[in-house]
Amino acid sequence: MRITIVRRALLASVGTLAILGGAAQAQDCPIRIGALAPLSAPGTVVGGEAMRDAMMLAEADINAAGGVMGCEIEVVIGDSEGLPERGAAVMERLIAQDGVVAVGGGYHSSVGVAAKDVADARGVPVVFAETWNDTITGDKQKYIFRIAPLSSWASGTIYQFALTLPGIEKVAILTENTDYGIPASEETKRGLAEGGVDSVIFSVDIGTQDYAGIVNRIMAESPDMIITLVTGEAAYNFTQQAADAGIGPLDLPFVTGQDALESGAYWTNVPDGQYAFVQRIGVPESQFTEKGKAFAAAYKEKTGKSDVEGYAMEAYDSIAILAQAIEEAGSTDGDAIVAALESIEHEGTLGKIYFPYGSQKDPSEDGKGDEWWHQWPDPALTMIQYQEEGQASTDAAIVYPDAYKTADPVLVNQ
C-alpha cells in the first residue's frame, strides 16, 4: 500500500518536472550571448576591461529596451588571457556549458584565429569586435563575422600616411610576434617598399618591458621614422624608452601604439610623447552618431575615463548587432542568426554596420579578396597626432586621410 503511494508520488513528480522542463525549453530565458575578452596576463588587460565595460553597458541598454524576443539577454564574459589555447577552451566552455547562442567581443587576433574554428564547428555565430588578422574572415567560414578593420587595410592606412611625409627613406617597425603583429608588419613593409621606402622589422614578445637593447639597435639603423605595432603597455614602454634615447616622438616622426588613445594613461606613461601619431578606428568624437554620443557619455561615466576607445565601441556594437539579429531571425538557431546577420543593417555606435559579402554575394564578384567575407567594410581609419602636450585624444588633430583631416601634421625633423 505504502509502496503504491510512493510510486504514484514519484510518477507525479517526474511528470511535473517533465512539463516544467518542456516549458523552460520553450521559454529559454535569459538568452545568453557569450563574449571573449583578455582579463588577465599575458593578455592586454586594459583592452579587455574596456571591452567588458562596454559589453555590460550593451547588456543593460538592450534589457532596458525590452530585451530580445521578450526575454532578457545575459552577456557571459570569458577570459581569454590573450592565449590562443585558452581562447579556444573558453569558447568551448561558453558554448557547451554556458549555452550561449552567439558570441561577441574578441581582442587578440591569435585568440580569434583559434576560437573561430571552435564556434564554426559548433554552428554558433560569432561577431568579432577587435581582432584584425585577415584570415579570421579570410577562411570564409559560415558563422564568423567581423566589425574590426582588416589588418591589411589598417596597415594600409599607416604606410600610406608614411608615404605622404617628406624625407622618409628608412623606417624602423617594432611589432609583436603574434598573429596580429607579424602579418601587420609584413604588410606595412610591403606597402612601404612599393612606395620606395626601405624598412627593417624588429619583433618582441608581448609584455616586453626593457627596450634598451632594441632601441640601441634601431638607433644604429638611423631610421627617418618609427612605426610601433605592439599593443598594450609595451607600446608605452617602447615609446618612452625611445624618447629617453633621443629617437622618440619629439625627435622624429613616430607612430605609437593604439593604446595611446587612452590619453590619461598615455601622458602618465609617456611624458615625452608629444607629436606622436596614433591610428584610430572610427570617426572623431565630434562626428559621432547620436547613439555613439550616448554610448560615449555612459561609458565615460561608468569608467571615469576621458576618452572612448575604438575597441570599446566595437565591443558594444558586437553585442547589440547580435541582439538585433536574433530579434530579426525570431529564433536562437545559429543558421537563422547567420541569415539575419547577412542582410542586417544595424545603427551602431560606430555608424551603420552591415556585411555586404557572404553566402548571398561572394567578394570575388566585386573583385575583392576572400578576407572581405562577412566583413564590415566601413570602419573609418584615421591618423591623429598629439600636437599639444597632455591633450585628450578626442582633441588631437586628425592629420590623415583628407576626408577627415582637421590639421596638417607637425613634423619634428623638418
Add this chain to the structure above:
Amino acid sequence: METPAIFWGVILWMVAWGVLGSILLRRRYFARDLDTTNANFVGAMAGAALGPVALGALWAKTPELTGRIIVAFALLAVVLIAGAFAFADPQNNCVANGSFVASQITNGLIIGIIYGFMALGLTLIFSILGVVSFAHGEFYMIGGMLVYYITAVWLPGINPLLAVLGACAIAFMIGALFERLMLTPMYTGKIDRPVEYGILATFGLAFTLQYFVQAIHGASPVKAERFIDFPRLRWPEGADPLWIKSSRGNLTLFETISISNPRFVAAVTCILVLLALLYLLHRTWTGKALRAVSQDRDAAAIAGIDPHRMNMLAFALGGMIAALAGALLVQAFSWLPQVGAIPAMRSFVIVVLGGLGSLPGAFVGGILVGLVEAAGTGCIPDAQKAASYIPAYGMIVLTLTLLLRPTGLFGRRFASGAHGQ
C-alpha cells in the same frame, strides 16, 4: 650573417670538444682520486676553447683546478665565440660599430646590476629559510605600485626618497607578517613536506598580491615621475668629445654611450644598498647571525641565535630588496599588476647561475645575464628575431650552468641542512 658556415662550424667544433672534454676530464680526475667538482666545467671550457691541445695537457698533468684556471678557460671560450662571429659577419653592428658595442655593454651592465640586486633577495631567502620564494616578482610589483601611489595619489609632492623608504618599510612588514603566519609552521614540525609547502605557500602569496592589486588598482599601466633631474653638465669644458654630458633625463658618456636617468639612479642606488647589505651581513651581529643560520640552523640555535627571528628577518629583507628594485624601476617602466612575472623568472635564472645561497654569486650572475641579453639583442643578425628571443638567452645560460656546474658559479658544494630538517 655573411658566412654562417664559419660561425656554426666553430660552434660545432666547440660543442663536440666541450662534451668530450667534460666527460673525459671528469673520468680522469675521478680515476686519480682528485676533486671532481670543477672537472666537468673546466673540461668543457678547455675543450671548447683550445680543443685537443688543452685537453691533452690537462689529462696529462691533472693540475688543481683553481679559480684562475676556470676563469681563464671560460674567457678563452667566450673570446673564441666572439672571434668566430666577427669573422663570419664582419658587417654586423657588434663587430663594426664600436659605439654600438659600448652602448650595448653599458645597457647590459646597468640592467644586470638591477636584476642581480633583485636576485640577491631571492638567494638570501633561500640560503636562510631554504624556501624558494615564488612571490619575489610580486614584491617587486608591490614596491613599484606603492611608490607610484605615494608620490602620485596619496601624498603628491612628497620627496621620492621618502616614498621609496615607505614602500620598502611596507614591503618589509608584509614579508615579516607572511613569514610569521605561513612559513613558521614549516620549522615547528607541523608540516609533513616543508619544501613543497614552502613553494605552494609562496605561490599563494604571489596570486593573492597580484590579484589584490589588480582588484584595487585595475589594469591601467602607470608610472612614477622621475625622482631627480640631472643638472646640465658639460665636462670637461671644451673637450671633443665631451667625456660627460648630461641633460635632465639623460647622461651621455663620450658622446656615444647614452644612459637614461632612471636606470642610472636605480643602478647607483642598488650598488649603494648592496654595500650597505654587505656591511650588515659581515660587520653587525644580526648579519653574522643570519649567516650562521644559513650555514647550520641547529648549531646557530645552540649558540644562542633565535632561528625563528632570523627566518622572519631574512624573508622580510628578501622581499624588501625586491620591492626596492621595483621602487627604483617604476620611474623607468610602465607598471601593472602583472609586471613581476618576467623579473621573477629572471631572478631564478640568476640565482641558479650564481649559485643558490651565494650573495656575490647572485650579483655577478645578474651582470652576466644582463650582458648576455644585451649581446643577444644587439648581435643576432636577424632583426626580427633578435628581440623575440630575449627570454631564451637567459635560459641557454641556465641550461649550460645546470649541465656543467649545477652548484652555480659561486655555489656551495654541500647543502646546509635547510628548511628545518
